[in-house]
């Protein structure tokens with residue numbers, strides 16, 4: 315019988331010690347149940363949100379990952395077995411599968427989509443055309459409502475979602491201030507992405523740099539929370555709009571993350587805050603895909619990849635993303 319190597323969650327990780335929490339296992343691939351599809355995984359996506367599912371919190375937008383099961387995560391792969399006529403053998407598919415050599419799922423439960431295999435770099439189905447791209451566009455367009463003239467701050471700006479938010483923000487007419495960790499990321503944001511200002515939160519005073527920009531931010535695409543959000547909120551413009559896409563600074567906490575220290579600024583500045591969660595609007599997927607594909611084809615938007623190879627190196631790739639060694643989208647190639 316065909317074997318499948320997969321990463322099993324054994325316990326909740328403590329901090330970034332993923333090697334103590336997950337182990338590489340091997341099992342037989344069982345015959346498919348009716349309705350299931352099986353991929354030979356080509357790429358696994360390393361997504362920051364999965365850090366929440368590895369923890370014990372029951373009040374997140376997704377229930378905790380059960381111990382003893384294969385770690386779930388996004389995969390792109392080729393269908394090798396199928397009981398679903400809409401996803402025949404040979405098609406290229408993206409789905410919430412498993413951190414494994416093969417993913418098995420029911421398409422309706424796994425947000426599975428058939429992909430255009432002719433896209434010049436199929437990794438972009440995890441990049442510009444992937445859920446990070448869709449989320450950035452949804453957040454900026456529908457939750458924050460970016461318009462020409464906005465001054466937009468993006469945190470975790472050199473990661474997958476952040477780099478896309480910076481570029482989409484510019485395409486929608488905003489001046490963009492990107493916040494990221496380290497001079498290399500800030501140089502990338504300035505030189506390659508064309509942000510108006512890049513702030514190195516590890517070496518610079520975020521609040522002082524925002525003030526020095528000379529225009530108060532009217533919009534914030536927030537990926538981090540904690541001290542970074544504390545530094546931005548009091549410096550927002552009157553009637554500023556904040557989209558909360560992620561709060562990665564608190565994903566390793568066992569409980570909920572404390573709110574911003576200066577929450578009273580919501581009243582003082584009459585700020586509007588909204589959460590950004592793509593599964594709220596599944597019907598908008600095709601529209602996001604069309605817009606992003608047009609920009610990609612026109613060369614108006616791009617995303618670099620941070621690549622690691624081999625199923626045995628999954629935790630290396632994941633650690634690069636969580637600890638901020640990546641610029642752009644972190645992928646594991648199988």
Ligand SMILES: NC(=O)c1ccc[n+]([C@@H]2O[C@H](COP(=O)([O-])OP(=O)(O)OC[C@H]3O[C@@H](n4cnc5c(N)ncnc54)[C@H](OP(=O)(O)O)[C@@H]3O)[C@@H](O)[C@H]2O)c1
Pocket residue numbers: 360361362363445446449470471472473474475476493494495496499537538542558559560561562563564590591592593635636637638639640642643644
């Ligand atoms: N709401 C949704 O549906 C949705 C969908 C996709 C992503 N997201 C959110 O978007 C954010 C980015 O996710 P991603 O998957 O695209 O990952 P990513 O940005 O490619 O990688 C994570 C980045 O977060 C930064 N980071 C990690 N810990 C940090 C900390 N304590 N303080 C400040 N920065 C920290 C690191 O960059 P630095 O070197 O700059 O620190 C790292 O590169 C996450 O908050 C994620 O939850 C939300």
